[in-house]
Amino acid sequence: MVKKKWLNEFLSDKYVKDANREGFRSRAAFKLLEIDEEFGLFNNCSSVLDLGCAPGSWLQVAKRKTKSKRTVIIGVDILRYKLIQGVTQIEGDFQDESARKKILTAFNGRKIDLILSDMAPNLSGIKVVDGENISNLVNLVLDFSLENLHKNGCVVVKAFETGTGSREFRKKLANYFEKVWLRKPLASKKVSSEQFLIAKTLK
Numbered sequence: 001m002v003k004k005k006w007l008n009e010f011l012s013d014k015y016v017k018d019a020n021r022e023g024f025r026s027r028a029a030f031k032l033l034e035i036d037e038e039f040g041l042f043n044n045c046s047s048v049l050d051l052g053c054a055p056g057s058w059l060q061v062a063k064r065k066t067k068s069k070r071t072v073i074i075g076v077d078i079l080r081y082k083l084i085q086g087v088t089q090i091e092g093d094f095q096d097e098s099a100r101k102k103i104l105t106a107f108n109g110r111k112i113d114l115i116l117s118d119m120a121p122n123l124s125g126i127k128v129v130d131g132e133n134i135s136n137l138v139n140l141v142l143d144f145s146l147e148n149l150h151k152n153g154c155v156v157v158k159a160f161e162t163g164t165g166s167r168e169f170r171k172k173l174a175n176y177f178e179k180v181w182l183r184k185p186l187a188s189k190k191v192s193s194e195q196f197l198i199a200k201t202l203k
C-alpha cells in the first residue's frame with residue numbers, strides 16, 4: 001500500500017516528468033537549474049567539482065551549461081554510476097583522505113571555480129547522531145573549499161535544518177565568504193528539511 005502510494009506520487013511528480021522529458025537522470029537537476037538561474041553559477045566557470053554526484057543529473061547540468069571542451073568537470077560518489085562523456089569520475093567516500101587526494105590529483109594543482117555538494121549521509125532517525133554526521137560532512141566541504149576554491153569561486157552545499165542546522169552553518173560560511181545565501185528550490189520537496197547554501201568569493 002505504502003509502495004503504491006509512493007509510486008503514484010513519483011509518477012505524478014512534475015519534476016520527474018520534466019526530468020524524463022529533458023533527459024536528466026533525476027529530478028534533482030531542477031534544484032541546480034533553479035539555483036543557477038538566480039546565481040549564474042556557470043558564468044566564467046572552467047572547473048567544477050560535484051560531490052555526491054550519482055546518478056549524475058547535476059553533472060549533466062554542468063555539462064550543458066559549460067560549453068568549452070576545456071572545462072574540467074569532476075564527479076565524486078561512493079556509488080558507481082553511468083559515465084558521462086567529458087566528466088572525470090572518482091569513486092570514493094569524500095570523508096576518506098584517499099578520495100580527497102584523488103580529487104586534488106585530478107585537478108592537478110588548479111584552483112576550482114565551482115564546488116557543488118548534494119551529499120547527504122545515511123540518516124538513522126536519531127536526531128543527535130544525524131545532526132552530527134551532517135555537520136561533519138558540510139564542515140568537511142567547507143574546509144576543502146577554503147583550501148582549493150578559486151578566490152572568486154562559488155560553493156553550493158546541501159545542508160539540513162536538523163542538528164547544528166543550516167542557519168548556524170550559514171553564519172560560519174559568512175566568516176570566510178563575501179556573500180552567502182540560503183535557498184530552498186521549488187524542486188526540493190517540502191517534506192525534506194534540505195536547504196542549499198550558496199557562498200561566493202573568498203574573503
Ligand SMILES: C[S@@+](CC[C@H](N)C(=O)[O-])C[C@H]1O[C@@H](n2cnc3c(N)ncnc32)[C@H](O)[C@@H]1O
Nearest residue numbers: 028052054055056057058077078093094118119
Ligand atoms: C541526493 S544524491 C545526489 C544526486 C545528484 N546531485 C544528482 O543530481 O544526480 C546524494 C549522493 O551523495 C552520495 N554521498 C553521500 N555521502 C557521500 C560521501 N561521503 N562521499 C561521496 N558521496 C557521498 C550518495 O551516494 C548519493 O549518491
